Amino acid sequence: MTTVENAAGIAGTSSQTRLDRQSVTGLVFGFLGVALIVGVAPAISSSSRRFNFEPPPDPAGIGFDPPTWVIAIGVLFLLTAALGFAPPAARQWAGPARLFSALAVIPLILVLSLALSDNPSTNIVNLFNESLVLATPLALGSMTGLWCERSGIINIGIEGTMLAGAGIGYMTYATIGDAQSTGWLWFSILISVLAGGLVAALLAVLSIRFGVNQIVGGVVINLFALGLTGFLRSEVIVKSGITTGVGTSEFGLPLLSKIPVIGDQIFRGQPIYWLMYVVVIGTWVVMYRTPWGLRVRSCGENPHAAETLGVNVVRIRYQSVILGGLIAGLAGAWFSMESQARFEDNITNAAGFIALAALIFGKWTPWGAFGGALLFGFSRALGTRLQFLGVEVSGFEIPSEFLQALPFVVTLVVVAGAVGRSIPPAAAGQPFHRSR
Amino acid sequence: MLEVEGITKTFPGVVANDNVSLTLNQGEIHCLLGENGAGKSTLMNMVFGLYRPDSGTIRVRGEEVHFEDSGEAISRGIGMVHQHFQLIPVFSVAENIILGNEITKGAFLDLDTARRQVDALAERYGLAVDPDAIVGDLSVGEQQRVELVKALFRDADILILDEPTAVLTPGEVDDFFEVVESLTGQGKSIIFITHKLREVLAVADRITVLRAGQVVGTTTAETATQQSLANLMVGRDVVFRVEKAEPDPGKSVIRVEDLRVTDDRGVETVSGFDVEVRAGEIFGIAGVEGNGQRELVETICGMRPAIGGRVEMLGQDTTGWSPRKIHELGVAHVPENRSKHGVVAQYSIADNLVLNRYNHRKFSQRGVRNTAAINAEAKELVERFDVRTPGVEAAIDTLSGGNQQKVIVARELTGDLRALVVAQPTRGLDVGSIEFIHRKIIELRDQGVAVLLVSAELDEILSLSDRIGVLYRGRLAGTVEAAEATREELGLLMATGAQS
Numbered sequence: 001m002t003t004v005e006n007a008a009g010i011a012g013t014s015s016q017t018r019l020d021r022q023s024v025t026g027l028v029f030g031f032l033g034v035a036l037i038v039g040v041a042p043a044i045s046s047s048s049r050r051f052n053f054e055p056p057p058d059p060a061g062i063g064f065d066p067p068t069w070v071i072a073i074g075v076l077f078l079l080t081a082a083l084g085f086a087p088p089a090a091r092q093w094a095g096p097a098r099l100f101s102a103l104a105v106i107p108l109i110l111v112l113s114l115a116l117s118d119n120p121s122t123n124i125v126n127l128f129n130e131s132l133v134l135a136t137p138l139a140l141g142s143m144t145g146l147w148c149e150r151s152g153i154i155n156i157g158i159e160g161t162m163l164a165g166a167g168i169g170y171m172t173y174a175t176i177g178d179a180q181s182t183g184w185l186w187f188s189i190l191i192s193v194l195a196g197g198l199v200a201a202l203l204a205v206l207s208i209r210f211g212v213n214q215i216v217g218g219v220v221i222n223l224f225a226l227g228l229t230g231f232l233r234s235e236v237i238v239k240s241g242i243t244t245g246v247g248t249s250e251f252g253l254p255l256l257s258k259i260p261v262i263g264d265q266i267f268r269g270q271p272i273y274w275l276m277y278v279v280v281i282g283t284w285v286v287m288y289r290t291p292w293g294l295r296v297r298s299c300g301e302n303p304h305a306a307e308t309l310g311v312n313v314v315r316i317r318y319q320s321v322i323l324g325g326l327i328a329g330l331a332g333a334w335f336s337m338e339s340q341a342r343f344e345d346n347i348t349n350a351a352g353f354i355a356l357a358a359l360i361f362g363k364w365t366p367w368g369a370f371g372g373a374l375l376f377g378f379s380r381a382l383g384t385r386l387q388f389l390g391v392e393v394s395g396f397e398i399p400s401e402f403l404q405a406l407p408f409v410v411t412l413v414v415v416a417g418a419v420g421r422s423i424p425p426a427a428a429g430q431p432f433h434r435s436r
Numbered sequence: 437m438l439e440v441e442g443i444t445k446t447f448p449g450v451v452a453n454d455n456v457s458l459t460l461n462q463g464e465i466h467c468l469l470g471e472n473g474a475g476k477s478t479l480m481n482m483v484f485g486l487y488r489p490d491s492g493t494i495r496v497r498g499e500e501v502h503f504e505d506s507g508e509a510i511s512r513g514i515g516m517v518h519q520h521f522q523l524i525p526v527f528s529v530a531e532n533i534i535l536g537n538e539i540t541k542g543a544f545l546d547l548d549t550a551r552r553q554v555d556a557l558a559e560r561y562g563l564a565v566d567p568d569a570i571v572g573d574l575s576v577g578e579q580q581r582v583e584l585v586k587a588l589f590r591d592a593d594i595l596i597l598d599e600p601t602a603v604l605t606p607g608e609v610d611d612f613f614e615v616v617e618s619l620t621g622q623g624k625s626i627i628f629i630t631h632k633l634r635e636v637l638a639v640a641d642r643i644t645v646l647r648a649g650q651v652v653g654t655t656t657a658e659t660a661t662q663q664s665l666a667n668l669m670v671g672r673d674v675v676f677r678v679e680k681a682e683p684d685p686g687k688s689v690i691r692v693e694d695l696r697v698t699d700d701r702g703v704e705t706v707s708g709f710d711v712e713v714r715a716g717e718i719f720g721i722a723g724v725e726g727n728g729q730r731e732l733v734e735t736i737c738g739m740r741p742a743i744g745g746r747v748e749m750l751g752q753d754t755t756g757w758s759p760r761k762i763h764e765l766g767v768a769h770v771p772e773n774r775s776k777h778g779v780v781a782q783y784s785i786a787d788n789l790v791l792n793r794y795n796h797r798k799f800s801q802r803g804v805r806n807t808a809a810i811n812a813e814a815k816e817l818v819e820r821f822d823v824r825t826p827g828v829e830a831a832i833d834t835l836s837g838g839n840q841q842k843v844i845v846a847r848e849l850t851g852d853l854r855a856l857v858v859a860q861p862t863r864g865l866d867v868g869s870i871e872f873i874h875r876k877i878i879e880l881r882d883q884g885v886a887v888l889l890v891s892a893e894l895d896e897i898l899s900l901s902d903r904i905g906v907l908y909r910g911r912l913a914g915t916v917e918a919a920e921a922t923r924e925e926l927g928l929l930m931a932t933g934a935q936s
Contacts, residue, residue: 289545291538298524298535305522308486309536309586310507426525 022094026084029077029101036074040112041067049114050121053261059123060261066115073108077101109382109407117389125265127385133269133339135370135377136276137162137348140331141355142362142369143283144324148200149364150287151320152300152313152427153207154214157221159352161199161325165332167229167237168195170343173336174242185248189272189333196329197322199225204321208314211431222352230345237343247341248272272334279327284366296320300425303432313432328352363422379407437462437625438483438514438594443492445478452478454649455492460594460625465616467636467657468629470646471669471866472836473824476629477519479646480596483627484516485509496594507536515587516596519629521579525572529565530554533586557588562618577608584615595619596627601635602864613639631669631866633662645669670868680878683902686715689750689855689886690736696744696910697731704743705731707910711888713855718877718887720901720918722894724930728910729890730772733859736888737769738762739777750854763792766854770844770861772890774837778844781833785825786814788832789847821846822872838869845873849880856880859890874900894923908933 044066052061080101083094114122141158148155155161169192173185199221206217237243248270252258257267287293295316298306303313331351336343354376361375362368383404391398438460445453452475460466470476481487483494485503494501496512503509506516523532530550539546539553554567563581571582580600587595597616601609616639620626630636636643640657645668653668667673690713697706705728713719723729734740736747738759746755754762763769771777779788790799790810799810814828823842825835832840841861848856858877862870877900881887890907891897897904904921906913906929913933916925928934 290543291540291545294531294535294538294545298527301524301526302522305524306535308484308506308516308518308522310505310510311536312505 022084022098025098026081026094029084029098030081033074033077033081036070036077036108041070041074044070044112044115048120049111051110051114052121052123053125054265055123055126059121061121064111066111069107069111070115073104073111076104106378113386113389113391116391116393118392119389122385122389125262127381129265129269130381130384131374131378132266133273133377134380135373136273136339137331137334137351138355138358138373138376139276139280139370140327140334141352142359142373143279143366144200144328144331145356145359146283146287146364146366146369147296147320147324147327149359149428150300150425151296151317152303152425152430152432153204153317153321154218154429155200155203155321155324156215156218156353156356157199157203157225158218158324158328158355159348159350160218160222160225161196161203161328162332162335162348162352163222163229163346164199164225165192165196165329166336166347167225167232167332167343168192169329169333170245170336171232171236173245174237174240174343180246182249185246185337189248189330189337192333192337193326193329196332197326200321200325200328201318203325204318207431208317208321211433214429214431226346229343233343233345244342245337248338270338272330272338275330276334279330280366280370287366292316297425299432300427303427303430307434314434317432331355360422360424364424376408380404382407437497438627439493439495439498440479440483441493441495443479443482443489443494445475445482445487445489451649453482453489456646456649456651458644458651460627461642462625463620463623464641465620465626465628465639467640467643468627468646469631469633469636469643469665469669471631471868472838474646474669475649476646477598480516480598480627480629483509484514484596510537510590510592513590513592514594514596515590515592517580517583517587517598517600519598519600519602521583523571523579523582525570527571528567529569529571529574529582529585530567532571532582533567533589537590553589554585557585561585561588561622562615563588577604577611580604580612581615584619593623594625594627596629598629599631600628601630601632609635633665633867636660636665637662647671666867669866670871678874678878678899681882683717683881685717685902686884688712689715690857690888691748692736692745693748694745695732695735695742695747697728697735697740697742699731705910706735708745709907709910709912711905711912713886713888715854715886716881716884717902718881718889718900720897720904721888721890721907722897722904722926722930723892723907725892727907729859729892729907732907733769733772733857733888733890736857737767737771766852768848768851768853768856770848770856770858772859772863774840774844774863779832779840782831784829785818785823785832785835785843786811786828788843789814789817789828792847793851817846817850818843821876838865841865841873842869845876849876853880853885855886855888857888857890860892861889862891862893862896870896894926897926898923906930906933 046065046067048063048065050061050063052059054060080097083090083097086094110124141162144158144161145155169188172191173188176184203217203221206212206220207214250268250270252264252268257263259267287296295306295311298311299313299316307313332348335347340347355373358372358376359369361372362370383406386403386406387400391403440456440458443453443456444451456475456479468476468479478487482489485506485508496514501512524535530547533554534550539550551567554565557563558565563585565578565581565585571579574582601612604612616626628639637657637660643655643657643660643665644651645653645665647669690711692709692711695706695709696704699705709728709732711719721729731740735742738754738757738761742755746753748754749762749765749767752765754765775781780791787810790813793799794805799806811828818825818828821842823839823846825839832843835843845861856877861873861877865873877887877889889897889900898918898921901918903915904918904926905915906926908929914929
């Protein structure tokens with residue numbers, strides 16, 4: 001009786017919060033819609049712009065008229081706002097409408113920035129591809145977090161694990177291997193992966209064996225990796241004389257890369273980028289379709305229940321954290337041996353933290369986290385693109401730092417309204433002690 | 437089926453089991469009876485491989501076993517349904533059931549086969565569960581069925597049920613007993629842990645009574661009576677019918693007029709409630725839970741605003757007063773929700789004992805706490821209220837539920853009281869603690885305190901109250917003198933809100 005009542009009580013409260021979020025989001029979209037139609041559309045240049053699909057010269061593409069698009073998106077926003085306050089029968093469309101409107105912010109930013117720039121055209125297929133590539137370390141990092149947290153260990157040391165992987169892998173490449181040989185390059189990537197696993201094993205021992213607070217453990221890892229790789233760079237890498245390498249080479253997927261116009265831009269890429277897809281799909285399959293994945297998830301939700309069923313919680317947590325570390329090591333290799341082919345101090349530049357944000361954004365699911373990584377990858381790519389375009393508002397050129405930050409801010413704010421609250425695994429962060 | 441011989445298990449500072457022996461025969465229901473902390477669960481956790489005994493042997497079907505973990509116990513056909521369900525709320529029923537013994541097709545989970553097997557088991561033992569439902573959405577009774585199917589799925593033929601009825605409503609308890617009978621009918625052997633005497637006599641074949649870690653008696657349901665079992669369990673004669681003098685009611689202390697209150701969802705659950713409690717009497721409020729008891733008590737004690745009507749205490753209108761102001765008037769409150777409103781789980785026993793008086797001059801001077809005075813007071817109260825604890829500085833959540841409740845009662849019943857509001861004062865407690873708390877409430881009433889008692893246990897209402905009111909859909913459906921009240925009459929009032 002009591003529990004039933006409680007359950008109903010909780011359901012009641014959450015539907016109330018959802019209502020609040022709905023109306024707030026509705027109001028925001030309504031305001032934006034009016035602003036776009038009345039304020040923005042008449043103010044921007046109505047001269048035609050182009051989205052290109054391939055590099056010059058003479059690229060394929062579509063031309064468009066900015067004010068029309070701005071008005072169209074404004075109308076979509078108003079519709080979404082109206083649905084939020086519609087009678088219950090029409091409410092079922094409100095959720096999809098919000099998501100659709102949230103996604104429409106992306107073309108809106110593109111249209112606006114192009115309209116406000118001197119450049120009449122930009123290559124959007126290329127922009128899309130850049131987003132995917134920049135999402136690689138974020139997606140890998142979020143898979144690291146997924147494995148750890150789903151097994152019950154909070155890992156904020158992803159950043160440090162990646163950095164250690166990047167540094168140690170590149171050091172192997174620069175010192176032991178012949179810096180020009182592909183074989184050694186692959187060996188070094190393998191070392192990166194193993195280094196990531198080793199660093200994660202340290203976190204695992206701290207948090208599982210010794211029950212150290214997992215946040216503190218993660219901070220220790222981050223500081224340790226920063227110091228270690230800085231030392232290795234100045235004392236080993238720089239002294240080896242090989243400060244830049246060759247990096248992995250691109251290849252195209254058979255058949256798909258032969259598709260006209262887009263094939264060569266989308267279906268060509270470097271190996272760690274392709275491995276990222278393998279890791280994401282593999283994570284999903286293993287976590288949701290295999291007995292081991294089921295056990296990992298049970299350890300993150302209720303380890304004591306898992307224990308009563310004979311699941312070895314301690315072993316599962318070690319395995320998951322170390323697996324996560326191996327993935328983070330691969331992400332590290334992307335920085336030092338694929339994307340940049342060199343090693344700098346703090347080369348990962350907070351990607352590990354953004355990966356955590358992507359994980360939370362994706363509600364601790366593989367595809368959600370991948371979506372989050374894509375969104376942040378796109379934000380990075382767009383930030384860079386906006387710098388090239390040079391956006392001006394009434395004669396005042398907007399500073400590039402602001403343009404780089406803008407997509408992050410906008411996507412976060414808008415999508416927060418569409419995605420909503422995200423609930424972590426129930427036992428994440430709680431040390432587990434076996435019954436005796 | 438199962439023989440436990442000479443098992444001893446000690447935890448730091450406590451001997452949980454001392455040379456305990458027990459046998460379970462094929463197809464029988466063996467009740468393991470004992471007060472909270474008597475060592476029942478510890479013993480069963482050893483049989484299930486969660487703890488390792490210090491000495492003694494466990495034999496399953498005549499074969500000696502030494503379990504390293506519960507996986508080994510499961511493989512020997514032992515299943516356990518824990519008092520606190522060991523389920524994963526976000527998983528589906530099928531996922532919960534197969535976890536640890538997954539059905540696979542190649543390297544992958546085979547949930548289709550799992551579903552079919554769950555359905556087959558549910559059919560065979562009359563345990564209706566939907567394999568695709570999410571466990572967190574299920575009622576407590578349904579979750580318990582999932583636990584049973586989980587054990588049966590692992591081919592358990594020895595089932596250990598740890599206080600299975602503690603969380604069930606009376607209707608669910610009846611259904612549950614039917615399930616248990618059907619299980620033994622199909623050859624399963626069951627160890628049933630409980631401290632409820634009525635249930636023991638209803639279902640048990642044989643009964644083993646534990647007290648303070650030792651077996652104090654083994655008997656059968658035919659030869660035992662509630663009285664004999666209670667005496668064994670507590671170790672002395674237990675008085676079921678509380679002895680009390682004739683009431684001597686004085687002037688009105690608590691007066692509630694046309695009170696209206698809403699619950700957390702904004703639904704009006706108390707709608708026009710009137711009551712008057714006089715000094716030196718116990719007014720019992722009976723009723724099926726969810727008829728407004730919680731909101732009524734919270735409003736009287738200042739924890740929840742009223743939307744209409746008034747509460748008057750000692751001649752003052754206290755409607756809308758803060759809990760502290762009401763408390764300072766001399767009104768004590770033993771709340772229904774022990775862990776949420778009764779104690780601060782992480783605080784020490786001493787701090788919990790002075791929660792309502794920490795700011796009095798005796799315990800703090802110029803904003804600095806006087807730890808020595810607090811501990812001295814705590815030691816005295818622990819002694820006087822018979823709280824079983826290693827020391828007053830231990831965190832209160834290390835105590836059993838019964839001892840936590842004694843701490844709350846000790847705290848609330850100390851001081852210059854005029855009125856006492858108690859909600860479900862003995863829920864989940866063992867016979868000894870119930871007896872003790874009942875005596876304390878009677879003592880206060882004899883000293884001239886007005887007592888408002890809210891309880892879902894009809895026996896408790898009948899044995900303590902001087903007058904009894906039945907709460908039905910937020911109103912007082914009827915008032916009867918306790919001396920003239922019958923279970924039947926009250927039951928009818930509780931169920932329909934109408935007198936016969």
